[in-house]
Amino acid sequence: MNPQANPLLSVRGMTRTWDGVHGCRDVSFDLYPGEVLCVVGESGSGKSTLLSAVSHQTRPQAGSVWYDTRDQGFTDLAALPAARLRLLARTDWGFVRQNARDGLRMQVSAGANIAERLMAVGERQYGELRRVAGNWLHKMEIDVGRLDDAPVSFSGGMQQRLQIARNLVTHPRLVFMDEPTASLDVSVQARLLDLLRQLVTDLGLAAIVVTHDLAVARLLAHRTLVMRGGEVVESGLTDQILDDPQHPYTQLLVSSILQS
Amino acid sequence: MTTQQQAAVARDDHYNFGYLDESTKRMLRRALLKAVAIPGYQVPFGSREMPLPYGWGTGGIQVTAAIIGSGDVLKVIDQGSDDTTNAINIRRFFGRVTGVATTQSTPAATIVQTRHRIPETPLAAGQIMVFQVPIPEPLRWLEPSETETRTMHALAEYGGMHVKLYEDIAQHGRIATTYDYPVIVNDRYMMRPSPIPKFDNPKLDGSPALMLFGAGREKRVYAVPPYTRVKSLDFEDHPFEVQSWSEHCDLCGSRESFLDEIILDDAGTRRYVCSDTEYCNDRQARQRPDANPDEAAA
Numbered sequence: 182m183n184p185q186a187n188p189l190l191s192v193r194g195m196t197r198t199w200d201g202v203h204g205c206r207d208v209s210f211d212l213y214p215g216e217v218l219c220v221v222g223e224s225g226s227g228k229s230t231l232l233s234a235v236s237h238q239t240r241p242q243a244g245s246v247w248y249d250t251r252d253q254g255f256t257d258l259a260a261l262p263a264a265r266l267r268l269l270a271r272t273d274w275g276f277v278r279q280n281a282r283d284g285l286r287m288q289v290s291a292g293a294n295i296a297e298r299l300m301a302v303g304e305r306q307y308g309e310l311r312r313v314a315g316n317w318l319h320k321m322e323i324d325v326g327r328l329d330d331a332p333v334s335f336s337g338g339m340q341q342r343l344q345i346a347r348n349l350v351t352h353p354r355l356v357f358m359d360e361p362t363a364s365l366d367v368s369v370q371a372r373l374l375d376l377l378r379q380l381v382t383d384l385g386l387a388a389i390v391v392t393h394d395l396a397v398a399r400l401l402a403h404r405t406l407v408m409r410g411g412e413v414v415e416s417g418l419t420d421q422i423l424d425d426p427q428h429p430y431t432q433l434l435v436s437s438i439l440q441s
Numbered sequence: 442m443t444t445q446q447q448a449a450v451a452r453d454d455h456y457n458f459g460y461l462d463e464s465t466k467r468m469l470r471r472a473l474l475k476a477v478a479i480p481g482y483q484v485p486f487g488s489r490e491m492p493l494p495y496g497w498g499t500g501g502i503q504v505t506a507a508i509i510g511s512g513d514v515l516k517v518i519d520q521g522s523d524d525t526t527n528a529i530n531i532r533r534f535f536g537r538v539t540g541v542a543t544t545q546s547t548p549a550a551t552i553v554q555t556r557h558r559i560p561e562t563p564l565a566a567g568q569i570m571v572f573q574v575p576i577p578e579p580l581r582w583l584e585p586s587e588t589e590t591r592t593m594h595a596l597a598e599y600g601g602m603h604v605k606l607y608e609d610i611a612q613h614g615r616i617a618t619t620y621d622y623p624v625i626v627n628d629r630y631m632m633r634p635s636p637i638p639k640f641d642n643p644k645l646d647g648s649p650a651l652m653l654f655g656a657g658r659e660k661r662v663y664a665v666p667p668y669t670r671v672k673s674l675d676f677e678d679h680p681f682e683v684q685s686w687s688e689h690c691d692l693c694g695s696r697e698s699f700l701d702e703i704i705l706d707d708a709g710t711r712r713y714v715c716s717d718t719e720y721c722n723d724r725q726a727r728q729r730p731d732a733n734p735d736e737a738a739a
Contacts (some may be wrong), residue, residue: 290612306678
């Protein structure tokens with residue numbers, strides 16, 4: 182993280198509430214290329230709302246989100262036409278959902294799931310699509326022989342890895358993850374986190390990871406935001422937050438982790 | 442069997458000409474004009490209750506009713522056949538409410554209402570094909586939300602459609618979609634050509650006839666104007682191709698037409714016949730010994 186570098190994403194005073202109360206309020210942060218930011222907090226603290234508002238899946242009601250687009254440079258997302266925003270979301274961003282079923286097409290094969298984004302941006306060579314899909318399965322530590330199997334026949338961990346592959350195939354620079362490991366058992370979680378950490382380093386991905394699990398933050402994140410009641414109560418380097426929490430709520434969170 | 446123009450059925454003047462009232466027909470014509478102006482774009486219209494159930498051709502009937510004039514000659518086919526229940530009844534319906542002449546001959550018709558086929562006999566300029574469409578939205582299987590599919594059409598986001606073709610090749614080694622094969626009209630809108638076999642897709646491309654599509658239940662009309670480019674989706678290394686048969690028609694011997702397979706007994710004996718009955722009858726008539734020898738040789 183070079184402090185002189187320009188941020189990839191810059192959020193200023195962003196507010197998005199559903200009823201004036203619930204949601205997230207007055208959130209500001211910068212995200213630099215290759216940086217992983219974890220958003221932690223209890224259920225209902227506005228983590229997922231923050232994610233969907235930053236990615237403009239729901240429009241923020243106040244504040245701004247600026248993103249360093251590949252062709253136009255640093256741009257206010259609110260000023261981008263819908264078509265550009267959708268293209269951005271399909272190519273330069275990735276979305277990993279908590280439940281792999283929400284992020285995958287369950288009725289088509291693993292290969293088709295991975296290749297979908299490539300087809301969406303105009304790749305029309307079947308052989309090439311297949312080759313790339315096979316490579317990604319390999320990278321995700323899934324047997325390439327499963328390329329033509331439907332995701333329903335995959336285990337939860339494999340589905341989650343498939344979902345990640347499907348998102349990374351267009352080489353996005355920013356990935357939004359909503360509780361990527363929450364629905365998996367502990368050993369599978371560990372393996373997925375390991376894989377994620379490796380991918381983030383290898384591909385230089387920036388990521389915003391929403392989680393309620395501080396262990397995920399500890400393992401993956403460079404920086405962490407702690408949210409409570411829709412507001413960011415503490416932010417900073419992950420180690421600093423976990424080892425020396427300042428806000429009473431953060432202290433409570435950290436002290437509630439079982440010490441091994 | 443006669444392929445001659447049939448005598449006009451007496452018109453029942455308890456009904457307005459063409460069954461629909463004049464303002465409904467005007468509304469439909471407006472929608473159709475818009476559809477022709479934007480090839481492949483689905484135009485919503487106020488679909489009316491028709492005296493037959495949804496799925497039997499309510500969309501096609503309304504389109505035909507809106508465009509038919511007293512000088513028109515109507516042909517109705519169902520699965521390529523002129524003499525199935527659906528075709529006969531729709532023909533008789535228009536005979537009764539308009540009094541126009543009906544025919545089984547493709548060249549003699551000015552309007553051809555169809556379900557599932559485009560006639561083998563090439564269409565000519567000035568003719569109008571009316572298709573009965575069950576589900577007009579090609580993206581529906583991909584995306585259940587109408588708002589979302591409309592946005593996808595607006596932004597021409599059609600990449601996802603190739604997922605289906607990819608899946609076909611992965612599972613079957615070739616593109617196994619055989620009917621309702623998606624097309625891009627005029628290099629812009631993705632269109633569902635109604636459930637015609639993909640064998641008929643090339644007939645849509647650059648056709649001199651006007652093609653109108655009506656979906657009654659879904660309340661949409663769309664069109665392919667004459668001489669419009671219609672491209673079937675494919676991959677560069679798996680190009681679009683139509684069905685072919687190693688057999689020929691048992692009745693007329695045709696090797697070029699779309700063949701229906703008929704299973705004759707439990708032992709698996711089968712024969713193939715043309716799906717387009719008018720084309721088949723015509724060929725058989727020309728092959729009879731008393732026919733003109735020049736034509737029979739052709």
